[in-house]
Amino acid sequence: KQEVTQIPAALSVPEGENLVLNCSFTDSAIYNLQWFRQDPGKGLTSLLLIQSSQREQTSGRLNASLDKSSGRSTLYIAASQPGDSATYLCAVMSGYALNFGKGTSLLVTP
Amino acid sequence: DGGITQSPKYLFRKEGQNVTLSCEQNLNHDAMYWYRQDPGQGLRLIYYSQIVNDFQKGDIAEGYSVSREKKESFPLTVTSAQKNPTAFYLCASDLTGGLSNQPQHFGDGTRLSIL
Numbered sequence: 001k002q003e004v005t006q007i008p009a010a011l012s013v014p015e016g017e018n019l020v021l022n023c024s025f026t027d028s029a030i031y032n033l034q035w036f037r038q039d040p041g042k043g044l045t046s047l048l049l050i051q052s053s054q055r056e057q058t059s060g061r062l063n064a065s066l067d068k069s070s071g072r073s074t075l076y077i078a079a080s081q082p083g084d085s086a087t088y089l090c091a092v093m094s095g096y097a098l099n100f101g102k103g104t105s106l107l108v109t110p
Numbered sequence: 111d112g113g114i115t116q117s118p119k120y121l122f123r124k125e126g127q128n129v130t131l132s133c134e135q136n137l138n139h140d141a142m143y144w145y146r147q148d149p150g151q152g153l154r155l156i157y158y159s160q161i162v163n164d165f166q167k168g169d170i171a172e173g174y175s176v177s178r179e180k181k182e183s184f185p186l187t188v189t190s191a192q193k194n195p196t197a198f199y200l201c202a203s204d205l206t207g208g209l210s211n212q213p214q215h216f217g218d219g220t221r222l223s224i225l
Contacts, residue, residue: 043216100152
């Protein structure tokens with residue numbers, strides 16, 4: 001069974017810092033990897049999707065990389081802002097549904 | 111605007127009662143999903159449906175039931191057999207199911223508690 005792990009579980013940084021969130025998965029036979037953002041009491045918002053044949057995807061200040069052979073992905077957030085404070089979830093599609101990590105709770109302080 | 115609507119936002123269940131959570135989408139997506147989220151845990155899959163009139167059990171289907179009579183709708187019933195139903199329930203959809211490379215879209219969730 002696919003296991004997805006996210007490190008760290010929580011992170012607090014001052015505004016303006018660049019930061020990296022990590023995701024690892026146990027089975028490299030994946031179709032894609034998706035990064036989501038979740039605000040308190042809300043649903044998930046899709047940030048980036050990386051297909052298994054791709055190495056990275058970028059959207060604004062966000063960059064996600066994928067190393068399928070080693071079972072790792074990183075989400076890089078440039079010039080963090082207080083509005084980036086949320087929980088970030090990594091999920092892999094290796095069958096008919098997504099397998100999620102437990103998330104990284106990010107707090108960006110002014 | 112296209113999206114997924116979940117209702118109600120908050121729901122309370124009495125002992126021995128079945129309750130139904132609504133999920134409607136106007137994205138013209140074939141596949142729909144139900145997840146359960148507990149504090150400190152990742153999302154866990156309850157049921158999924160790749161097409162109308164067909165659905166499959168996920169990892170934690172016991173105590174739950176679903177139907178998929180219309181493409182737009184995928185209601186979840188939490189039965190009295192589910193002994194620990196308190197959780198945040200999320201409905202999602204995507205274009206063609208797990209083998210596509212399209213992102214999943216999520217509703218805003220229903221928070222279920224026991225009275």
